[in-house]
Amino acid sequence: MADSPEEIAKHKKLYAAIGIWLLVFSCVALALGKITWLDFGPPGATWEDILIGLSVSVVKASLVALIFMHLNHEKGLIYKTLLFTFLFFLGLMSLTLFALADPIRESFDTLNTVKGMLNRPN
Amino acid sequence: MSELAAHSHGEVHDDHDHHEAPFWKQYVFSTDHKVIGIQYGFTALLFLAFGFFLMMVMRWSIAYPDRAVPVLSDWPWFQAWLDNEGRVTGDLYNMFGAMHGTIMVFLGIVPLAFGAFGNYVTPLQIGAPDMAFPRLNMASFWCFLLGGVLMFVSFFLPSGAAKVGWTNYSPLATTTDLNFSSQFWTGQTQWLVGMVFLISSSLLGAVNFIATIINLRCRGMTWMRLPFFVWAMMVTGFLLLLAFPPLEVAAIMQIMDRLGGTSFFVPTGLNVNGLAFDAAGGGSPLLYQHLFWFLAHPEVYVLILPAIAIVSEVIPCNTRKPLWGYKSMVYAVMALGFLAFIVWAHHMYMTGMGPAISTFFQTTTVLISVPSVILITSLLISMWGGSIRFNPAMLFATAFIPMFGIGGLTGLPLAFNLPDLHLHDTYYVIGHFHYVVAPGTIFGLFAGIYHWFPKHTGRQMNTMLGHLHFWPSLICMNGIFAPMFLQGMAGFHRRAFDGGAAYEQISSSILAEPGTFVAGVFEKLRIVGEGQPVEMIDLNIVTSTFAWLLALAQVPFIINLFASVYVGKKVTSDNPWDATTLEWATPTPPPHGNFTTEPVAYRGPYEYSVPGADTDFTPQFEDDPGIVKKEPAKRDDKVSSEDSTKA
Amino acid sequence: MEIPYEVAPRRDTGLFNSKLGIWLFLASEVMLFGGLFSAYIFLRVGVIEGVDAPWPWGINVHKTFVVLGFVNTLVLIISSVFVVFGWIALKERNWGRFQMFMYLTVACAAIFMALKTVEYRSKLTQHHDIKLLDNSVLEGKILDKTFDVPFEGNSVEFNLAGSAPGFIHDIEGEFPVMKATWKEYATVDGERKIVDKEAEIRSAKEFKSWFVRARTKATSDLIAERKRYRSEVAAKNKALYKEEEFTNPKGPVVDTKAILTAESAFQLHSRRRQVSPIERSDKGDSMTYLDGSTVKGTAGDDRIKFEPHYLDMQLVPIHKQKDSMVWDVLGDSHMKDAWYENREVAYEHMEEYYEGRKKEIPESMLRGYYINIQSLHGKEHAKPFWQEFFDEFKAGAGIGGGDHSDHAEHSHDQGDHEHHDDHAEEEAHAAADDHGAHNDHGAHSVVMIPRDKIKFFNSHGPRNNNYYAIYFTMTALHGLHVIGGALVLLYFVVFGKPLFLRNPEHLANRVEVGGLFWHFVDLIWIFLFPLMYLL
DSSP, X not given: OOOSHHHHHXXXXXXXXXXXXXXXXHHXXXXXXXXXXXXXXXXXXXXXXXXXXHHHHHHHHHHIIIIITOGGGOOHHHHHHHHXXXXXXXXXXXXXXXXXXXXXXXXXXXHHHHHHHHHOOO | OHHHHHHOOOOSSSOOOOOOOOHIIIIISOOOHHHHHHHHHHHHHHHHHHHHHHHXXXXXXXXXXXXXXXXXXXXXXXXXXXXXXXXXXXXXXHHHHHHXXXXXXXXXXXXXXXXXXXXXXXXXHHTOSXXXXXXXXXXXXXHHHHHHHHHHHGGGSTTOBXXXXXXXXXXXXXXXXXXXXXXXXXXXXXXXXXXXXXXXXXXXXXXXXXXXXXXXXXXXXXXXXXXXXXXXXXXXXXXXXXXXXXXXXXXXXXXXXXXXXXXXXXXXXXXXXXXXXXXXXXXXXXXXXXXXXXXXHHHHHHHHXXXXXHHHHHHHHHHTSOOTTHHHHHHHHHHHXXXXXXXXXXXXXXXXXXXXXXXXXXXXXXXXXXHHHXXXXXXXXXXXXXXXXXXXXXXXXXXXXXXXXXXXXXXXXXXXXHHHHHHTTBHHHHHHHHHHIIIIIIHHHHHHHHHXXXXXXXXXXXXXXXXXXXXXXXXXXXXXXXXXXXXXXXXXXXXXXXXXXXXXXXXXXXXXXXXXXXXXXXXXXXXXXTTOOEEGXXXXXXXXXXXXXXXXXTHHHHHHHHHHHHHSOBOSSSOTTOOOXXXXXXXXXXXXXXXXXXXXXXXXXXXXXXXXXSSSBOOTTOOOTTTSOOOOOOXXXXXXXXXXXXX | OOOTTSSSOBTTTTBOHHHHHHHHHHHHHHHHHHHHHHHHHHHHHTOOTTTSOOSSOTTOSOHHHHHHHHHHHHHHHXXXXXXXHHHHHHHTTOHHHHHHHHHHHHHHHHHHHHHHHHHHHHHHHHOEEEEETTSOEEEEEEOSGGGSEEEEEEEEEEETTSOOOGGGGTEESSOOOXXXXXXXXXXXXXXXXXXXXXXXXXXXXXXXXXXXXXXXXXXXXXXXXXXXXXXXXHHHHHHHHHTOOOOOXXXXXXXXXXXXXXXXXXXEEEOTTTSOGGGBOTTSSEEEOTTSOEEEEEEOOXXXXXXXXXXXXXXXXXXXXXXXXXXXHHTOHHHHHHHHHHHHHHHHHHHHHHHHTTOOOOHHHHHOOEXXXXXXXXXXXXXXXXXXXXXXXXXXXXXXXXXXXXXXHHHHHHHHHTTTOOOHHHHHHHHHHHHTTTOSOOSOOOEEEOGGGEEEEEESXXXXXXXXXXXXXXXXXXXXXXXXXXXXXXXXXXXXXXHHHHOHHHHHHHHHHHHHHHXXXXXXXXXHHIIIIIO
């Protein structure tokens, strides 16, 4: 990537700029977390706050990954690997939550429900 | 062996002195992938034998719960764990059960299949001089050995080894062995620490394998010219790479629970032995199961894929026919690898999952049988119409197919939650997955040993002893696992250390009425008394007897393995099986650095019986443009040689 | 032999080996931390309201820690920039500048770990939670060593065949001279007999060697007895078969009980996990360890000297809050009124908010109320934020007046002297005055909380609740990554010169790979900071 001196100088500027942006975003995250009027939704950490706070993190993380880790220069192979990794991570996270949110609720009532359905006058 | 030393180029260091490396560097702390492969292999075989021994003791307890264990009851270690009459106690059974599973899976089959065969064969088949990171490879082996030693040593701690099943479910795993003042030196904790080492070893290994396969393929070795073995190894590598970390997390969290007093997996209000458990609570036992099975289901494919891979090398070679449906097999194995990650909760139907999530996991579970069937069917069709050489390797490979088939098909009822509720934790499950891994995977591994033995030693293994090994093994394997289906459907629970005697008292399940043929046979064998019906529980004795016979059936193999190194028939060429893949292009045995000339792959891996060819095999490495048109050089061909010179 | 593509990238994949390797490794690291993040979400979402400790845990995440975490975020980001600049310096073949940036990066890592240590120390030693039997939680600081179970022992009884007794690690002060009595088999006049044995033990080391010997003997006795029993059973069976006379075999007889008697009483401070309070007998004259050994003696003063800062009633049902035992413990009748007043005000705010949005106030909001006890006293004094930060920082770093151990020694002595004093409140206030010099908070009172009113108590360490558990697990794992990454970078800069002279591109590749790992560590922290400190 950084082969000619001009290009290197350009890269340096880019890296410094990204560094500053990251610092700025960190301050934004702190402000979102701690300043009362930036607390969206009901008071406390509700899903609105979590969504906004984590999107700031995602922006920061993608800056680090794309620029500092040169993902923007990589070929497809790394992308494919990371894509699958990310998919499996999402699977692990979402399916466990899905399982948590979907317990068997009416173990005893099911019987009565079925009975009720059978006895229901048409 | 002397050749190996002669070809040794010393270490990977930059100084190219041609001194002979000292013994410990050549055979103990070696970075040569072949030596590491052999190290893995021997360690794994030892652990397999040990795991088998544990199982034989358990089978005694199941078959004869009221009799003293023969021979062992005088050993000092056993004294502490047997009761006054010398019988197996529940604690001992639990310990052996848990450690049998752990040792067989993590210390036996995975190291043998992935560590040994993967390490030995993969770089040879892709034409690489070694793995991409030889020193990492060595670290991976020693990490594995450390984990294994910790597991083994835990037997001799006052607490004994882990005893809550190979799954180590919390909160039982968290609260067991709490009565020891040093919590670190208990079997439960050592299991976790050992697992962390084993997992780290597997992760390092997986990184190494994938990097090697992607980056070190030789000239002309394009993706679709890779032998199927290499494809399977790559998918296995990805399974290990991405599925193992969650279990490492679970192990770390359970260590925290045991040593740090946290309550990741301890629910609020837990009582142990009638006393409130002194922890904050608020954790979730289900979380552990999710994290565990997120690994442990892909682990099943880690166990089976290398075996399929070996078999798919042995079969084309010995049928003298190309592998049928090579491309579909490659895509199938990739699909299998992907689906393996999203089926794990079918092990958890009993945890009270609701209908929606159950439906999801049932669907994916049934879907995964499609690629599995593609693989098996392709192998089966590959044999169709071939002129088959039934040498011992081929025998094992052939037997692999129906055995794995039985294991796979009996898994279908378990994929659906309704039958699973009935069959869960019964002997049916044991039979099912043992058909997959015992006569399945282990037969595949035996096939591999017979197949590649001449490459490493320059001598053939004895065919007669091979037959003596194969046929009794096949019979015994079926004798062990087939009755388990019957017992399982009758409701025998796998964790009953008396083999279901207690269960029999409340419900008798008759296998055969007196007077029938089966009852006659059982009578003749003195398993049941005269005029007695044969009950399900009597099958325990049959199963156990076959298990002990299986141990005897391995004796010819052990003799064969060691004796053939010295007295086996010498091979006359570097390619004794007339095979086509690149590993047969190396000298025998392959020196450090593998190839004497730069290997080039000119064609696909399974060019057997090409019409019009002089011989019935056309190796990948032979530049013989007579029959097959030589394909134009691929993108990488020229560049790679340039780069390697520059480097 | 040479491995290809160690330095130059392979054309079709565009990667040299180690870069491919590190990306694969990072993929597995994504799954590692992914598993932990999943666990975080699973545990947080899976909280049963009113039963488990609620997330987010109120204001437990002190401002101090937020500031520390924030500073650490900045430090890591800056170090990431340094790594990139170091790599560029290598690309320009400028060893001096590379060196500078690498040392700066390692310095950043050191700062990060130092701040982390301060934070850990502060959490582990300066903040405690006490959960009373009715689930009301007092947050504050435990002032003495009653954090362990105090006990004055005379003798210990345990089983030689069992696990090594753990009390030996808990003995405070000088090791007492003890007499051990136990039984074992010995051959006397050619006959195997049970004999009484005695030994004197003067140190923990002596005890250990004695125990190992005695246990080995007990085990071999047991084995011999079982052998004898089994052979007698066999003989009996034979006799039965031959219809001869026989005597019923006597089962194995081994007495593995051992007793240690001390010449003078010894002080025990038992780790709580080894001996739960429930395990002690009602009279307080014996205490049983989880390993089965029983200590006889007298229970020490088991009241906990505690300085409450916050009161949390989130786990107490609303109708029980009025009669909560926390009011007795706090012992100030004004407090209860102040609490209700405070709550009314807060409810009004909440009602306003939810009415504006036409929603009902959630049950958890009604119950959940978390309040500073100082404000209940009516003497809340606002300290400047930076002052609070530096106090906390000093305490965490173990400098200045807030040293915990010093404090604890002192109050423990005092507890002994005033053992007879029934008026806990008076004593507490006296203690508070006494500690005024040490304690900048000043206004906090000190209360004595009897152990039998306590369900669970802990520092803000991993045991406290699942938030702290996952906080410590994840940040510690992340900290290990920071240390590992810093060591690797340090290795490159300290031992990299020869490689730089020989093949600078190779070193640049290595630094790039090390840098990738370093950026990943930064990336993890980018998610850890909001999840652990802000949300």
